[in-house]
Amino acid sequence: VGVRNLSTGKSTVTDAQGMFKIEVNNENDLLRFTFIGFKAQEVKAGTGGSPLSIKLASDDTKLNEVVVIGYGTQNRNEITSAITKIDSADFRQSGSRNALDLLIGKVAGLQITRTGGTNPNSGVGVQLRGVTTLAGAASPLIIIDGIPGGNLDLLQQDDIESFSVLKDGSAAAIYGTRATAGVIIVTTKKGKRGPSRFDYNAFIRTETLVKRPDFMTASQYRERIANGQVQGTDYGSDEDYFQNLINKDNLSHNHNFAVSGGGETSFYRASVNFRDVQGFARENSRKEYGLRLSLTQTGLQNRLTAQFNVAANFNNANLLGGGGWETVLTRNPTESYYNPDGTFKFTRNITNEVARLEQEKSSRQQQTSSVDAKVDFQIIEGLKASVFGAHQRNWNL
Template identity: 30%
Template structure:
């Protein structure tokens, strides 16, 4: 039986060339693996604590890679590594240790107890805090975790990493966004459950625009006591992105990249032409009938695998180059990246280009200035929604290419070839058209292009020791253009209607001005960290759309003025603003007892007169039980904390800017 697929449409010459290329590639990989095998050696050893007690479950990783292992119940491990590699040993409650392999084949390590994890700094919104001092529910993932996942989009790196955070993809096409739900109920209206995204202090940015390689940390604020600092926008949780910054030292150039392929996992086993004919040959029962062309295909065992013809092995790759460095007073970081993701259906792909820049300078003993800028350009090609549907419905007895039709019926000859393809495929079925026609770029295209800029300029001045003032101006600008073209030979136009096209353009622009005072001090057993904020936020959204039909020639969505009929048009403009005042006090006593008080006063233009302002308070207490002697005597906990919190937050995201000014239209 002959089954028409992409593979057997290739020429024998190409197959021969590929066979030669493959043979050479296998030989090269074999030779290379021999050299690699000789350069690596097996390293083994035992990991214990300071008292010599073996530690099971210690992570042993080759630095800069995802290659690693863990110790067994007796603290033993074994791993293959090069002499130039460094091994990193890490375990919860102990300090990480790094050892160079060198010529040693047996490396035993004694890990020291430490509180490095508890001393790590997390972003709390308009400030930072050590993990040990947190009273709210805040979780953090670092760049190492993100790099191990190699996600296409930043939101994907949160999947399965943080308790209470559910991350789902809205659809399966390349570039489709992810929905993040933080301790909330699922809702058909995503605006009601979507968290606030903050990128380098800039509110309202699109998380999917950020290259995951450029991210240093992602902090997620989950409960009301921690999100109250964002007041009217904190009800759905907050995701805070901090991009990578430079550090003092010589310029450092790094490259991060990966390449992979995706294939269909479980495709249905479709009928052969003979099986299809045997099932439906009873014309009186099914009313289908078969053309002479179909009978020819059945008699000659020619079967068309339509799903294979419209699908492809999809490439996924990311390449990022970064340069960082600086002096004792000034640091910088620059990066450029490209992301490419193809879909499993031909015509679907996603491309993202990104540029990241950050400079910070200590201009005097008391003053520090800096800026960050993030530029992104995205392009998504959706391809036809009808292609797979038609491929599932098309008869295996049908013929893809017009020139291959031996006995063309009237329907085929009336339409003739569409490119090289047969529109009705030599069959008596006007409900299904050739899927290859549907995905042909001259017949159908749908594209989304966008560019965005995130920028922040700030100045920080130390008034007195412990007291700092910071002012910042940040902005976000996003432009989107969507276009769709449906040619005559698409499912909706049925081969007899003229082409249609449409375009929609969206523009979002906002800015934020923050003025912040922070005070941090310790007095004996007492510690205090206070923050005061005055902020203004304004956003502008504009949309315009146009759809036409009866286009005289194929111009996609670029010459809509040539369309004879306008089928739809419209435009829209929305503006709103929020003014805010916020205060927060973190108090600690004896490194055991913690208290956080927060209050934010927001005024939103969306709300009605007399109800524009609201106050959002929160309070949280913490008791570090692990610092009490009666807990330490148990020897079971290195960090045990009891927390209790209360907070009130709002959600203005789903409120139309002019909802309180609605009119009753007269007819």
């Protein structure tokens, strides 16, 4: 059973005996319990003096929900393989830096890790079916609107309708050896019949240092030299250069604007996005501009469906910062990064991290575009023919 603290946004799942642990701020925090085929229930956390007894009522309507499974769609009550569907209402609400961040803590067995911590330019490690190769873990195959090998950098949180995660052997049966590590199917939002609808979403986020490694200050180092506890040299400086590596004014923000609508047989949705992500470290940031257009046309009494998607992403990444923490922390705390005349001090064996951030540059400009089209024709009830094609191009400047 899934458990979510609606006050903090943190989630967990119960074990086979129904036991769980979750952090709460106070007894009034509202806990939401959910499970497929049952109605969700919300209760207050309480004081912890007595155990919570939660009984979920069955909800047959959930079993009629349609799930995209790669070779078609099925009602949830007809599915026998290991498939998990996550709708947009169940996403991990946050300023996600990658579309897969929305699934953190939502799918059993799905491990999502950031290889660079808070670095906004770091990649995402995804492991769904454990270690699947001798060389290590392989990533699941990404399918976006039926097109294999989709680029998640072209998707924003507000463009995604749902995820379907295929975890067992049925994934390989559909997509071959590319799916040995599982499959994640992404369904994007489409236009719906009705007048034009306008949506705007935004978020703001900042990151702060909660706890830093406990190393000696300059005064503590001098005291141990004087007591004979440390054999070292007192260079006379007393500055905390660790703070010089931190972007104290980091403020990230994201803006997404979308318009959608449609008539009897034609539907459209267009969105534009701007995202400015500032890292916790100095000189470590990423600015992105994205757009996406989706057109759908039906005909022949809804037996024919044509879909056309265009997406583009432009990003400018500052790659210089994000390192040097160990060098600064293990350096003699009484040694300055500056010469007496104010110029930067350089030594043969230790990098001057402050000088590196001031004097060097490391950036990357990247442009990614994608065009795909898909045509479905229903021959008879239960039999459909599909033709699709896609083209993607990347430029690194």
